[in-house]
Amino acid sequence: MIQPFTPEPIRFVAEDGMPVQPLPERYTPEVLRDLHRLMLQAREFDRKLITLLRQGRTTFYAQSSGMEATQVGLARSIRVGHDWVWPYYRDHTLGLAMGVPMSELISQCLGTNSDSCRGRQMPHHFAAQRQNFVSISSSIASQVPPAAGNAMAQKYLGVDEITVCTFGDGATSEGDWHAGMNMAGAAQAPALFICENNQWAISTSIREQTASETIHIKAKAYGMPGYYVDGNDIIAVMEVCGYAAEQVRSGQGPALVECLTYRVGSHSNADADAEKHYRTREEVDAWLARDPITRLENLLAHLGHPVTAEERAAMIAQTHREVDEQVLAAEATGQPDWRIMFEDVYADLPDHLRQQEAFLRAEQTGGRA
Ligand SMILES: Cc1ncc(C[n+]2csc(CCOP(=O)(O)OP(=O)(O)O)c2C)c(N)n1
Ligand SMILES: [Mg+2]
Structure with missing residues (x-):
């Protein structure tokens, strides 16, 4: 039974891959390997897109490295193409795991004729119609009030869908965030709010961001449960987000989930050298030691189904090949x-x-x- 307002983040698997509580049966080796493949694909997608930036083929990118368990885990906790997702700008891994084709993401980043927006959105701010993945806005927290409105409409229409709204820790200081949370709570609307707490808002640390002990306790003020989860433990993310989503779906009103994670890279290409300016190498190294992909690999090894070095290399090569092919295909369609x-x-x-x-x-x- 998943409980709200726990003092510590809920976790199922420790860093060394040892389960700290029994794993539900649905996590078969095949399921775990599929999650691992998606997370590794996302990590390599970041690497390739940063190269494209350096080559001047795109102009903006915000990597999600270190946060893969949160985004892939969330994608696997909702009904894709049925529920509505109001994302923020770091959610391409969420999109990929929801089945948004890499070709669409790359076309949008390059702003070619194959981009459904044809270059009229900021790079890396995509939308995906088939997945009900709403167009991304750069304005922090601006998606929260319309997401609350979307959930209110779902309640009014009596449809069997929920609204999922994601944001960073920094977003919780915006007026829009409080207005949206309040509205969803007052209306008891079917909204699942997910805070991807990577502990930094560019150069503002979570300690400077709020005097609250955590983000999830803020849910209390809006009359909804607040769950606290280890966002680098994909099983914990799926268990907590899945549980909260079903509570929301069954008419219990909205919920907030805080996924505690870390952005191991820079904020975006507008912030190239984080370690020099606002955080220490030691802090980053400590979080690299809690890497979500390594943790899942450790679990698979513990269960007797290790990912071999050859398998890992083949998956990485496959993603690099796929990105290269999609970049050439997108560029061949020309600039609008x-x-x-x-x-x-x-x-x-x-x-x-x-x-x-x-x-x-x-x-x-x-x-x-
Ligand atoms: C309304 C608004 N204010 C300021 C900015 C500049 N800005 C861009 S990203 C960012 C930090 C957001 O941090 P967080 O919500 O924690 O998300 P993260 O980037 O860490 O994933 C800021 C202040 C903005 N885009 N919109
Ligand atoms: Mg942040």
């Missing part, structure tokens, strides 16, 4: 024509946009408008 900037919003273009379009046309034709 500049004119599409003015399409798909207004049926009749307002005057100021007409003027801007004329200005750009003149630029493109060297003054021959």
Whole structure:
């Protein structure tokens, strides 16, 4: 039985791979290996996209390395394509694990003609229609009030769906976060709020962020249960998020889950050298020793189904190949024509946009408008 408001994060597996409580039967070696494959794929996806950044082929990326157990575990706790997800900008691993094709993610990062937004969103801010994965916004916590509204609509319509809303620890200081949490609680709406607490909001540490002891205790103020989970233990994430999702689905009102994890890389490419400026190498090393992928590998070894070095290398090579292929395929579709900037919003273009379009046309034709 999963309990809210525990003083310590709920965990099932220790860093060395030893279970600290009995593992539910559904975690067969095949299931665990599939989770491992998804986590390793996400880690290598980060590596490849950072290379693309350095090559100047995309201009923004926020890696999720270190947070794979939280995002893959969440993806496996909800009904994909049925529930609605209001994500934040670090959630590409959540998207990949929900089945968003790599080709879509890469096209969006490159802003090519194969991108469904055709370059009109910030890179790495994708949306996925088939997965009910709502378009990502960079404005911290701006997804929380509309997610609460989405859940209120689901309750009003009586549909068998829930709303999942993710955010970082920093988001919990925004007014939007409190407004959304309050609204969902007051309406007893079917919303599952997930805090991916990676303990930093760029250079602001969690200790500077809030005087609350933890994030999950804030749930009490909004009349909902708050769960605290070890976000680097994928089984714990699936057990807690799965339990909370079913409580929400059964009409118990909203819930908050705090996944305690760590971003081992930089915040984004706008923050290249975190260890030099605001956190210590020792802190990062301590969290690298709690790596979620290594923990799952340790568990598989303990269960007698180790991932061999050859299998690991083959999985890494497969992801690198897949990314390379998808990058070439996306680039082959070409860059969108500049004119599409003015399409798909207004049926009749307002005057100021007409003027801007004329200005750009003149630029493109060297003054021959
Ligand atoms: C409303 C708003 N204020 C400030 C920023 C600048 N900003 C971008 S990311 C970020 C930190 C967010 O940290 P957190 O919510 O913990 O998520 P994380 O990046 O750690 O995953 C800030 C302050 C922003 N994008 N939007
Ligand atoms: Mg954070």
